[in-house]
Amino acid sequence: MEKSLPDKKRREILSELEKRLSYSFRNIILLETALTHRSYVNENPQLPVIDNERYEFLGDAVLGACVSDLLIKKYPDFSEGVLSKVRAAIVNEKPLAELACKLEIGNCLLLGKGEESSGGRLKESLMANALEAVIAAIYLDSGFTKTKSFLKKLIGHLLSDDSIHSQYFDYKTALQEFCQKKFKTAPVYKIINSCGPDHAKTFEVQLTVADKMMQLGYGRSKKEAEKQAAQKAWEELHHE
DSSP: OOOOOOOHHHHHHHHHHHHHHTOOOSSHHHHHHHTBOHHHHHHOTTSOOOOSHHHHHHHHHHHHHHHHHHHHHHOTTOOHHHHHHHHHHHTSHHHHHHHHHHTTGGGGOBOOHHHHHTTGGGOHHHHHHHHHHHHHHHHHHHOHHHHHHHHHHHSGGGGOHHHHHHHHOOHHHHHHHHHHHHTSSOOEEEEEEEESOGGGOEEEEEEEETTTEEEEEEESSHHHHHHHHHHHHHHHHHHO
16 A cells, blocks of 8 residues: 655654654655554554554664674674673663654654553653654665664664673673783782671772782672772773
């Protein structure tokens, strides 16, 4: 079924969304389809419209491929397992819904009256799916390279070094492998102090690498303190 061109008022709504997306569609019908919910199609069988579910399916795949490409180039030290965890966190429903909310995609959706009355424009799942459909529309309009460029701008803050490294990167293992290769020896961790009551102790760990570098780490557990020291050592060695 061919979808008809949107009317003037609808074009204005789509044009404003294009500005927020920083992307101009060559084929605006693709964007209109991406924003058409199944409930609207079901309640308007007389209209030449199709829903966005196939676009959601495609957008999910395109998003996963783009994020994988960006991550594998940005974090060459990450294992397959870590990359998978980071990707899963980024393409999760909640962050996608938050992005859709910032873009005000909910205000642009075509919903059936039942879905509208039940607060469909605020549902995280519906918003996340709509964003995936929009991603598919951009992909169909311009291809993988431009879609990846669009997503890099859209989710760049989710790929930041600080948040991802601190949450997912195994500094102790990475440091040990690096030191074994460069210095032919493993880093040594030593608890040099602990203070506070048993239920809220703070540990201080000293890290030595090849008898010529030291870092201190602090944490509520030995593991946490060692991780902090390892991160400091890793960053210093790679800065050098």
